[in-house]
Amino acid sequence: MPKTTWPMRPFLHAVGTGPKSNRDLTYDEARTVADLLLDQNATALQHGAFLIALRNKGESPDELHAFIDAIRARSTLIEPAVEGLVDIGSPYDGRTESVVPSPFASIVAAAAGAPQVMHGAPDMPPKHGTGVHELLGALSIPVDLPPDDVRHAIEQEGFGYINQQVFTPALYALKQRREEMTLRSAFNTVEKISNLAGAPHHIIGLTHTPYVHRLTGAMLRLGFGRSLIVQGIEGNEDVSTWRPSRLLAVEGETVEESQLDPSEHELEPVAREDLRAEDPLLTSVSSFLPVLHGEGEGKMRDLVCYNAGLRIWLSGRADSLAGGIEAARSAVRSGAARSKLESLRRGVPTTA
Numbered sequence: 001m002p003k004t005t006w007p008m009r010p011f012l013h014a015v016g017t018g019p020k021s022n023r024d025l026t027y028d029e030a031r032t033v034a035d036l037l038l039d040q041n042a043t044a045l046q047h048g049a050f051l052i053a054l055r056n057k058g059e060s061p062d063e064l065h066a067f068i069d070a071i072r073a074r075s076t077l078i079e080p081a082v083e084g085l086v087d088i089g090s091p092y093d094g095r096t097e098s099v100v101p102s103p104f105a106s107i108v109a110a111a112a113g114a115p116q117v118m119h120g121a122p123d124m125p126p127k128h129g130t131g132v133h134e135l136l137g138a139l140s141i142p143v144d145l146p147p148d149d150v151r152h153a154i155e156q157e158g159f160g161y162i163n164q165q166v167f168t169p170a171l172y173a174l175k176q177r178r179e180e181m182t183l184r185s186a187f188n189t190v191e192k193i194s195n196l197a198g199a200p201h202h203i204i205g206l207t208h209t210p211y212v213h214r215l216t217g218a219m220l221r222l223g224f225g226r227s228l229i230v231q232g233i234e235g236n237e238d239v240s241t242w243r244p245s246r247l248l249a250v251e252g253e254t255v256e257e258s259q260l261d262p263s264e265h266e267l268e269p270v271a272r273e274d275l276r277a278e279d280p281l282l283t284s285v286s287s288f289l290p291v292l293h294g295e296g297e298g299k300m301r302d303l304v305c306y307n308a309g310l311r312i313w314l315s316g317r318a319d320s321l322a323g324g325i326e327a328a329r330s331a332v333r334s335g336a337a338r339s340k341l342e343s344l345r346r347g348v349p350t351t352a
Helices: 009-016 027-038 044-057 061-073 102-111 132-138 147-157 175-181 186-190 211-222 280-292 298-315 321-333 336-346
Strands: 086-089 116-120 159-163 201-205 227-231 245-251 254-260
Touching: 009 027, 009 044, 027 044, 027 061, 044 175, 044 186, 061 186, 061 211, 086 102, 086 298, 102 116, 102 132, 102 159, 102 280, 102 298, 102 321, 102 336, 116 132, 116 147, 132 159, 132 280, 147 159, 147 336, 186 211, 201 298, 211 227, 211 245, 227 298, 280 298, 280 336, 298 321, 321 336
Parallel strands: 086 116, 086 201, 116 159, 201 227
Antiparallel strands: 227 245, 245 254
């Protein structure tokens, strides 16, 4: 039997023996497991068995925290010299059934002076949907910049994209194993909040209600500044204008729950059926690119500005959500959003 099979055995027993006898791992135990998985010092079978058992048990905040620390230890970290940076934690595997306004909202927010960092990777399992990587590429925005260039882009343009292939190759190298699992695992969660750019503020989506305690617990341990968990479109980070969205604000040692009600902001609602798309990439671009150009339907413009406004407010560039929405509308009307898109397409020359 290969020696690599032995280190995983106690951890597989701990999480995989069933609801009556399994248990949460301590931080140190979970860090050991994460190290083994990321360095591929566990067999492919053990890799899948452990992550599925962990999924069935439910990841604890300490386990998520340990996985994040293991990822960060194997990543290139950057520290852009900007204030109020907002990290947008969009699912790397994207969407297969609906449009994705999130990248367009972040471009508008950047145009309004609220710095943004997004991250992802190409064609990720299990969904293989349309994500940030695919959409930015479709907009002709560079998606493979090295770390120094990403940092410089955030400092100069207020927008940067972190490609997992470039920043965390050890995690990206597990893509085939994640493919074979066919299910989401802890890695799908923690890659969204690994915070490789040192952002004080975060927005992430909440797909399943049981994840509330796990996500908020992990975020509290990570010491983020004021950050938001939202139950938005398809449970992701972009909020809808057709119904209220659940919102949890995490800051310091506190978690406050509320609702975002779009009816309070004179927004033209987008019906749920209008968000559906057989081809999310093409439909997202055709629906939201005109908004960046100062054109497009009012309901699609309002959807982008609503989400941009939330990011502007979280960044501290507006005193209220209403003020953030107005700043987003102004960035669209004035042509600042279009100019921002053109600048991002050109790329930011790296300083010598």
